[in-house]
Amino acid sequence: MNTVKSKFKGNLKQYGMLIALVVIIVFFNILTQGRLLKPMNVSNIVFQNAYVVILAVGMLLCILTGGNIDLAVGSVVALVSAFAGQFIIVWNMNVYLSIVLCLIIGILVGAWQGFWIAYVRIPAFIVTLSGMLVFRGLTLLVLNGMTLAPFPSEYLMFSTGFIAKDAKMMLFGLNINIVCLLAGVAIALIFSVIQIISNQSRKRKGYQADSGLALALKLVIISVALIWFFALLAQYQGIPSVLVILGILLVVYTFFTTKTVVGRHIYALGGNEKAARLSGVKTNRLLFLAYVNMGFLAAVGGLVFAARLNSASPLTGQSFELDAIGACYIGGASAYGGVGTVSGTLIGALIMGVLNNGMSILGISSNTQQVVKGLVLLGAVAFDVIGKMNLSLFAKRKKAVAAGRET
Amino acid sequence: MGNIILQMQNITKVFPGVRALDQVNIEVTEGEIHAICGENGAGKSTLMNVLSGIYPYGTYEGDIIYQGQECRFHNIKDSEHKGIVIIHQELALVPYLSIAENMFLGNERATVGVVDWDLTNQKAAEYMGIVGLRENPRTLIKDIGMGKQQLVEIAKALAKDVKLLILDEPTSSLNEGDAKNLLDLLLKFKLEKGITSILISHKLNELAYCADKITVIRDGHSIETLVKGKDDISEARIIKGMVGREMTHRFPPREHMIGDVAFEIRNWTAYHPLYSDRKVVDNASMVIHRGEVVGIAGLIGAGRTELAMSVFGRAYGTNISGELFKDGKPISLHTIPQAIQAGLAYVTEDRKGNGLIIPDSIKHNLTLARPEFISERGILDKDLEVHKAKDLRQRLGVKAPTVEQLVANLSGGNQQKVLVGKWIFAQPDVLIMDEPTRGVDVGAKYEIYQIINDLVAMGKAVLMISSELPELLGMCDRIYVMNESRVIAELPAQEASQESIMGYIMQDSKKEIGA
Known part of the structure; x- marks a missing residue:
């Protein structure tokens, strides 16, 4: 009982945000008379927010290393999409080769920033502020101030296309993409099987395992949510290709942050850099790699976003860094580092995304939207800070009471 | 008046x-x-x-x-x-x-x-x-x-x-x-x-x-x-x-079984990292045997921590020179991971600043120095981690309901036990313990002394830095005295007393002033 309670308490922040996300979805679905969860709109939400999630995952790793942020992300997105336009549209290069080159450019940009931050120890804020200007300027130089368009459909497929778009059939009186629906069922099944197997092996080795009921409940909720989501997509055009990219990234980075030694070291670095160093963690190298990774993901984001715009424009990606940072903080990352999860970041990005989308459907002006988003960011972090304050106040009071009893 | x-x-x-x-x-x-x-x-x-x-x-x-x-x-x-x-x-x-x-x-x-x-x-x-x-x-x-x-x-x-x-x-x-x-x-x-x-x-x-x-x-x-x-x-x-204070039953008894030389520091010199003309360790030499607790006495600023940290993979200092021998063989430790791999551990005097990740759990802190013991090809086995952490918590008597508990919520004595436990988990042969009982109460001190005794009984060598002379006299087999960056005396425990150690330090300081 006690452990359930403490487990619940420990995850409260993340569950709290998950609940907030559900509440926001229900709220806007009612206000928009069900338009929010119309299949086409759900598909749209995926397209609109894919780049934010990609960038936010990279930003999370930077923030984990000690509250370091990357202000240059938006400019790197622009630079990479500019190169993509130059390679593919102007020089007619092979699409696959161009994508690889763009990813390499992203990694180089990340290495440049990481070098100054990790080895020369210039504060990340300053290095990336400089990067924001430098890479925006380079974008303008590459594009010569012009917009390049359109991309060939071969390139657009990776981001704005759908998987097996034509596999449609009538089911329960609805025109449904059968591949999408089956994929949803398959993912739910695979997820459940993995969970059950690992729980069994835990039991067998005599470690603490979930009870059958708790596990079943958890798996049913998650499976239903997954299948419902894919069923919605199936009623439109099927699985957006960008969702595949997103899915792979989320799985890989969740695994990396929770299950690997290097992932653990990143948390240690952000929790107490000196202690981590004295424990044999290669702190400089980790900090460097966090920024290299950020560059890589910014390049992925740039490629995705260029395809969505179907153009390479010098103004691409402005204030993207703020969306990414906001998603991390709303998702429960600590501004001092060492605390934060990939799943939380996904939830944070979705909260922002659904707010945007819902307000747009309602016809609320973008000016007002900004105000709301700003307040939501502050509110989410204040919720966290005040929650902690209450806890410590409570602890103090308890101590004071105990002390009073002693005397 | x-x-x-x-x-x-x-x-x-x-x-x-x-x-x-x-x-x-x-x-x-x-x-x-x-x-x-x-x-x-x-x-x-x-x-x-x-x-x-x-x-x-x-x-x-x-x-x-x-x-x-x-x-x-x-x-x-x-x-x-x-x-x-x-x-x-x-x-x-x-x-x-x-x-x-x-x-x-x-x-x-x-x-x-x-x-x-x-x-x-x-x-x-x-x-x-x-x-x-x-x-x-x-x-x-x-x-x-x-x-x-x-x-x-x-x-x-x-x-x-x-x-x-x-x-x-x-x-x-x-x-x-x-x-x-x-x-x-x-x-x-x-x-x-x-x-x-x-x-x-x-x-x-x-x-x-x-x-x-x-x-x-x-x-x-x-x-x-x-x-x-x-x-x-x-x-x-x-x-x-x-x-002058009483010294009865403050230290658990120990059988003295001293083995071969485990670790030797020869002519060790290190300079301040910022003021590179200031010597922080001056030609220091020490020998530690298996199963032996060796103490370093001295005032704050005598160079004890600087010596320990510069030996531990050059974690401190510049222009470091000197030789290190482990089990009689010369070794060179240029980075902290090398020092850990070679079987050294440094338990810091500053558990909050340099030792523990305070907002993280007991289990994560315990396993931080050697994640390879709970992972395979870089992939963590979290169940194994919980299992090993629980064992260690029990062995050290850390008072906490679970190993998921945040270190922030532990008392000073229990935090110190987690810090010591982290380095026991790393399975070192030589432990350098810097003020291992700083800021903990008498009961927890006794338990930490017991842990140290258990370690040397297993054939490990412990080098203990302490500013509390009774603690050194109660725990150590031999005591080195440091002052002004130098090792100025080496005393077997039987010959050492608080007065004699303080006397050495005062004498040496006076010489310095006279010169």
């Missing part, structure tokens, strides 16, 4: 798990220089923090009676208002502000919030004249030496119309000449202005030079007050007061 200016009666101050001050009494007469001395951690600084309001009224017990009135200070401003000014060991000056700006910081010469800089600089020059500081008031603090900075602090206190001046180890970072100047200045203030001073120091020759009374504090108790001209205030007498 004059009136009693200050009485502190039955002062008791408790930190979580530690009784830093226990019924301390002190009485200061107007116009005297009153010295307070005691070992590191005896409670001297805590007492002064109580007096100056850094620990506000209500966080301690007992009464402060100043100039005949009971005082309840809620912050430093309150005490400064009454003319009580404290100068800390680490000076509180802003390096990029000028002497004058620092002198009137928080006490600005201003009308309606607008500072009169001419008046400020003129007044600053006046006070600088009194303390004998020949500098331009506009010079930045960072451009003058430590001795002059100390004078700025004193001038700053004068500007606040000081009646009771408290100096916490004022000469610890000064050379002999500057130190004497400072003490003479205190004597001059006493005679000319009737300023009362409280001087905290463990340089006993200084106390004998200028103090009228000496109060000895030990383990949070005020032991005695010696009056100049009435009592014996020789160094031997003061040392006896500082260290």
Whole structure:
């Protein structure tokens, strides 16, 4: 009982945000008379927010290393999409080769920033502020101030296309993409099987395992949510290709942050850099790699976003860094580092995304939207800070009471 | 003599798990220089923090009676208002502000919030004249030496119309000449202005030079007050007061089974990382055997931590030279991971700053130094981690409901056990333990001693740095004494006593001053 309670308490922040996300979805679905969860709109939400999630995952790793942020992300997105336009549209290069080159450019940009931050120890804020200007300027130089368009459909497929778009059939009186629906069922099944197997092996080795009921409940909720989501997509055009990219990234980075030694070291670095160093963690190298990774993901984001715009424009990606940072903080990352999860970041990005989308459907002006988003960011972090304050106040009071009893 | 200016009666101050001050009494007469001395951690600084309001009224017990009135200070401003000014060991000056700006910081010469800089600089020059500081008031603090900075602090206190001046180890970072100047200045203030001073120091020759009374504090108790001209205030007498305590059953018994040489440090020299001409370790050599606890005694700043950290994969210092041998074979450790792989462990003295990840769980802290023991090809086995962490928690007696518990929520003693446990998890052969019982209560100390005994019983070698001499005498087989960056003596435990160790240190310090 006690452990359930403490487990619940420990995850409260993340569950709290998950609940907030559900509440926001229900709220806007009612206000928009069900338009929010119309299949086409759900598909749209995926397209609109894919780049934010990609960038936010990279930003999370930077923030984990000690509250370091990357202000240059938006400019790197622009630079990479500019190169993509130059390679593919102007020089007619092979699409696959161009994508690889763009990813390499992203990694180089990340290495440049990481070098100054990790080895020369210039504060990340300053290095990336400089990067924001430098890479925006380079974008303008590459594009010569012009917009390049359109991309060939071969390139657009990776981001704005759908998987097996034509596999449609009538089911329960609805025109449904059968591949999408089956994929949803398959993912739910695979997820459940993995969970059950690992729980069994835990039991067998005599470690603490979930009870059958708790596990079943958890798996049913998650499976239903997954299948419902894919069923919605199936009623439109099927699985957006960008969702595949997103899915792979989320799985890989969740695994990396929770299950690997290097992932653990990143948390240690952000929790107490000196202690981590004295424990044999290669702190400089980790900090460097966090920024290299950020560059890589910014390049992925740039490629995705260029395809969505179907153009390479010098103004691409402005204030993207703020969306990414906001998603991390709303998702429960600590501004001092060492605390934060990939799943939380996904939830944070979705909260922002659904707010945007819902307000747009309602016809609320973008000016007002900004105000709301700003307040939501502050509110989410204040919720966290005040929650902690209450806890410590409570602890103090308890101590004071105990002390009073002693005397 | 004059009136009693200050009485502190039955002062008791408790930190979580530690009784830093226990019924301390002190009485200061107007116009005297009153010295307070005691070992590191005896409670001297805590007492002064109580007096100056850094620990506000209500966080301690007992009464402060100043100039005949009971005082309840809620912050430093309150005490400064009454003319009580404290100068800390680490000076509180802003390096990029000028002497004058620092002198009137928080006490600005201003009308309606607008500072009169001419008046400020003129007044600053006046006070600088009194303390004998020949500098331009506009010079930045960072451009003058430590001795002059100390004078700025004193001038700053004068500007606040000081009646009771408290100096916490004022000469610890000064050379002999500057130190004497400072003490003479205190004597001059006493005679000319009737300023009362409280001087905290463990340089006993200084106390004998200028103090009228000496109060000895030990383990949070005020032991005695010696009056100049009435009592014996020789160094031997003061040392006896500082260290003389009972030593029964404070240490668990141990069988002494000493094996081959496990680790040897030869001619080890290291320089300060920022001031690369300052030696922090000077040609130190040590030998540690399997199954042996070897102690390093010395005052704070003697170079003990610097030696330990520079050996541990060059975690500290520059221009490091010397040789290391493990099990008789020469090894070179250039990085911390190399040191850990070679079977070394360094348990830091600063568990919050350098040791633990406070906002993280017990299990993550325990496994941090050797994740390879709970992972395969870089992939963590979290179930194995929980399993091993639970074992270790039980073995060390860490009082916590689960290993998921955050370290932040543990008491100091339990945090210390987690810190030690982290390095036991790393399975080292040689453990360097820096102040392994700092800030933990007597019960937890005993348990940590027991852990150390268990380690050496398993054939590991322990090098223990401690500022508590009884702890070294109670635990160690041999003791090295360090002073001024050098190893000055090596004593078998049977031959060592607190008096002999302190004697070595005092003798060596005197030589230094004489030279």
